[in-house]
Amino acid sequence: SAVISQKPSRDICQRGTSLTIQCQVDSQVTMMFWYRQQPGQSLTLIATANQGSEATYESGFVIDKFPISRPNLTFSTLTVSNMSPEDSSIYLCSVESTSIQYFGAGTRLSVL
């Protein structure tokens, strides 16, 4: 299994600002994923982050809005840029370990 820590656990932000979410895992993993869960909804994949290469974004998500860093095999960040109230969601980091995907507790973001 993998233990995932996400920071911050929650934040309230002003429109137009940016927030960077950190994801730390307790073991080296090849693939890390970032998901968004809008209020009362299911999870939607934003992007896949591999160490040493650019993140791969899903349809509807762009790098300018959600830049991702993956500096090593245990850490990744997701930035939500130029936020609007529509960005209010839970953002979840996930890692693949022994072919199973494990999730962090998420970052609850509210944009005013």
Add this chain to the structure above:
Amino acid sequence: GQQLNQSPQSMFIQEGEDVSMNCTSSSIFNTWLWYKQDPGEGPVLLIALYKAGELTSNGRLTAQFGITRKDSFLNISASIPSDVGIYFCAGQLSFGNEKLTFGTGTRLTIIP
């Protein structure tokens, strides 16, 4: 993005009752997974299914991988209060190192 159709959307049951929920897709998946999400937490894996027709149990939980590879179901027997939460199915095109496509979720509530 694509989502799997999960039913029912919500269930209200009494403690001790059995629960059944299912998940269907228009596309074939080669791995089916069932996760549970408690309030304020990320999804936790309950059962993973890797082969069409496979029936797998984990305690009071039983899940099956549909023979067409386009559906799966989850049964919970003799429900207890800690079963409350949101259950998500997820499909994966290949085993390991692949993004997950999530179902719409089933919210389980136990009536005292």
